[in-house]
Amino acid sequence: xxxxxxxxxxxxxxxxxxxxxxxxxxxxxxxxxxxxxxxxxxxxxxxxxxxxxxxxxxxxxxxxxxxxxxxxxxxxxxxxxxxxxxxxxxxxxxxxxxxxxxxxxxxxxxxxxxxxxxxxxxxxxxxxxxxxxxxxxxxxxxxxxxxxxxxxxxxxxxxxxxxxxxxxxxxxxxxxxxxxxxxxxxxxxxxxxxxxxxxxxxxxxxxxxxxxxxxxxxxxxxxxxxxxxxxxxxxxxxxxxxxxxxxxxxxxxxxxxxxxxxxxxxxxxxxxxxxxxxxxxxxxxxxxxxxxxxxxxxxxxxxxxxxxxxxxxxxxxxxxxxxxxxxxxxxxxx
Amino acid sequence: xxxxxxxxxxxxxxxxxxxxxxxxxxxxxxxxxxxxxxxxxxxxxxxxxxxxxxxxxxxxxxxxxxxxxxxxxxxxxxxxxxxxxxxxxxxxxxxxxxxxxxxxxxxxxxxxxxxxxxxxxxxxxxxxxxxxxxxxxxxxxxxxxxxxxxxxxxxxxxxxxxxxxxxxxxxxxxxxxxxxxxxxxxxxxxxxxxxxxxxxxxxxxxxxxxxxxxxxxxxxxxxxxxxxxxxxxxxxxxxxxxxxxxxxxxxxxxxxxxxxxxxxxxxxxxxxxxxxxxxxxxxxxxxx
Numbered sequence: 001x002x003x004x005x006x007x008x009x010x011x012x013x014x015x016x017x018x019x020x021x022x023x024x025x026x027x028x029x030x031x032x033x034x035x036x037x038x039x040x041x042x043x044x045x046x047x048x049x050x051x052x053x054x055x056x057x058x059x060x061x062x063x064x065x066x067x068x069x070x071x072x073x074x075x076x077x078x079x080x081x082x083x084x085x086x087x088x089x090x091x092x093x094x095x096x097x098x099x100x101x102x103x104x105x106x107x108x109x110x111x112x113x114x115x116x117x118x119x120x121x122x123x124x125x126x127x128x129x130x131x132x133x134x135x136x137x138x139x140x141x142x143x144x145x146x147x148x149x150x151x152x153x154x155x156x157x158x159x160x161x162x163x164x165x166x167x168x169x170x171x172x173x174x175x176x177x178x179x180x181x182x183x184x185x186x187x188x189x190x191x192x193x194x195x196x197x198x199x200x201x202x203x204x205x206x207x208x209x210x211x212x213x214x215x216x217x218x219x220x221x222x223x224x225x226x227x228x229x230x231x232x233x234x235x236x237x238x239x240x241x242x243x244x245x246x247x248x249x250x251x252x253x254x255x256x257x258x259x260x261x262x263x264x265x266x267x268x269x270x271x272x273x274x275x276x277x278x279x280x281x282x283x284x285x286x287x288x289x290x291x292x293x294x295x296x297x298x299x300x301x302x303x304x305x306x307x308x309x310x311x312x313x314x315x316x317x318x319x320x321x322x323x324x325x326x327x328x329x330x331x332x333x334x
Numbered sequence: 335x336x337x338x339x340x341x342x343x344x345x346x347x348x349x350x351x352x353x354x355x356x357x358x359x360x361x362x363x364x365x366x367x368x369x370x371x372x373x374x375x376x377x378x379x380x381x382x383x384x385x386x387x388x389x390x391x392x393x394x395x396x397x398x399x400x401x402x403x404x405x406x407x408x409x410x411x412x413x414x415x416x417x418x419x420x421x422x423x424x425x426x427x428x429x430x431x432x433x434x435x436x437x438x439x440x441x442x443x444x445x446x447x448x449x450x451x452x453x454x455x456x457x458x459x460x461x462x463x464x465x466x467x468x469x470x471x472x473x474x475x476x477x478x479x480x481x482x483x484x485x486x487x488x489x490x491x492x493x494x495x496x497x498x499x500x501x502x503x504x505x506x507x508x509x510x511x512x513x514x515x516x517x518x519x520x521x522x523x524x525x526x527x528x529x530x531x532x533x534x535x536x537x538x539x540x541x542x543x544x545x546x547x548x549x550x551x552x553x554x555x556x557x558x559x560x561x562x563x564x565x566x567x568x569x570x571x572x573x574x575x576x577x578x579x580x581x582x583x584x585x586x587x588x589x590x591x592x593x594x595x596x597x598x599x600x601x602x603x604x605x606x607x608x609x610x611x612x613x614x615x616x617x618x619x620x621x622x
Contacts (some may be wrong), residue, residue: 021463028473270464292560308460315460
């Protein structure tokens with residue numbers, strides 16, 4: 001692996017993280033009248049002054065950002081606390097730490113979005129392969145317009161329709177939440193089945209909305225591969241049609257699909273914010289939604305920063321790995 | 335490739351390219367007409383909070399009933415549709431303009447300018463758009479339709495910039511551009527007179543993609559509660575419906591209509607973009 005490629009790619013990673021942190025730091029300060037301070041003052045006023053821990057919070061806020069210090073010092077302080085993984089406290093649920101708040105929500109999102117993305121990828125890719133197969137029944141090919149329409153609909157709207165049909169009308173699945181209401185989370189069969197039941201509809205909307213795109217890109221890839229020289233050679237050699245299709249066309253079309261899968265998986269942390277909102281699913285997206293409603297700026301910034309850094313790091317790793325998997329990808333991308 | 339699979343590939347392409355484009359455009363025109371003419375049938379007061387008794391099911395007086403705040407849903411829909419279209423088109427135009435300029439400059443002049451623009455685009459592409467938009471939008475004290483379009487446009491230029499740059503790179507090496515260069519034409523003149531006209535099909539395609547992405551972002555931000563609080567848009571209708579649990583209350587006449595219009599918009603945009611895609615590709619095949 002050429003060293004200058006790694007260095008260049010690492011530089012991009014560092015730049016991305018710096019930009020993310022800087023944006024998070026600058027935007028509240030660009031707007032006249034720091035909204036965070038306003039929110040704190042407002043909370044202080046409504047509490048009628050009888051809040052010990054709130055004054056502690058304001059103290060910590062001031063100390064954290066050193067609001068009386070020059071901007072440059074504030075910026076460095078911000079970096080210093082971030083390097084210690086200190087994202088501050090939740091304004092809404094003080095004294096909960098933002099980092100704890102994020103780490104309690106993260107597993108839900110990773111589980112839901114990660115698994116649904118994999119399922120969607122598998123079904124979509126197989127379906128796309130079948131659609132490009134010259135001898136597929138007409139009926140299957142009739143799916144193409146349907147898949148196109150499905151891939152054009154925003155996935156969270158699909159979620160709304162699913163809630164209505166399967167939770168309200170048919171009452172087959174719960175309409176929201178991540179586990180049975182009032183239940184405690186422990187590792188046993190009823191809890192597990194409860195979690196799966198709650199995950200079914202959100203997962204279904206992510207899967208359904210994704211299948212179309214996966215199938216269409218797989219089909220497009222195979223159609224273009226069918227015109228390649230090595231397919232003609234394989235035909236000239238007299239290989240059987242299905243052998244050519246599976247081992248020459250499908251196999252080569254799979255690599256770009258996996259590349260896209262990697263890119264999609266890197267967005268798992270941010271992937272399905274609105275699905276979580278619609279299903280009140282206790283993941284990162286729903287947490288972000290609640291924080292926006294409560295104007296809990298530290299939680300919002302913490303989540304956004306976590307997303308930016310996580311995605312940047314995963315993409316960096318992927319960019320280093322891909323050329324090893326698929327030699328057709330050159331290290332030098334223009 | 336044998337003849338059998340050759341006919342197969344032809345049939346595999348989307349049935350009829352002209353049809354796709356026509357269907358897409360007519361879907362979009364239907365929505366546009368609905369949004370332009372619809373509001374003249376309804377008094378704007380009927381979309382005010384408390385204009386009618388809340389939660390009325392559809393009837394002759396209220397075709398789509400009323401919502402939990404007493405708005406006439408049909409009237410609200412006609413006023414919300416043009417606003418959503420406005421955000422998408424406005425953000426699309428601004429984003430496309432910035433993107434095309436950056437893409438042309440970056441693609442035509444190599445060197446430091448290209449490096450700076452390309453690195454910026456790469457870095458911004460790594461950042462999930464919705465995350466950045468959420469941070470910016472939460473800090474705004476008042477949100478309006480125009481401000482929303484600006485915020486979204488601030489990120490919407492990334493896609494056209496990339497697409498235009500890639501095409502400019504290939505055009506730069508074409509014979510006619512080199513002839514122009516040898517004739518002593520300046521860089522800017524070549525870009526405007528020789529490169530830009532040949533990019534128009536791509537720019538049209540990028541425009542559709544940008545509008546579609548911008549509309550999706552705006553509806554996403556609105557569903558998160560970051561939209562304009564005092565203007566009705568399709569996304570805000572969904573936000574309010576969700577806020578007042580319209581689905582749990584079985585008020586389908588409230589949450590379903592905005593979804594239908596949004597789906598029509600996206601399916602229309604999708605058909606138009608695949609129709610344009612086909613056109614660009616056939617053009618390419620003919621020229622090469």
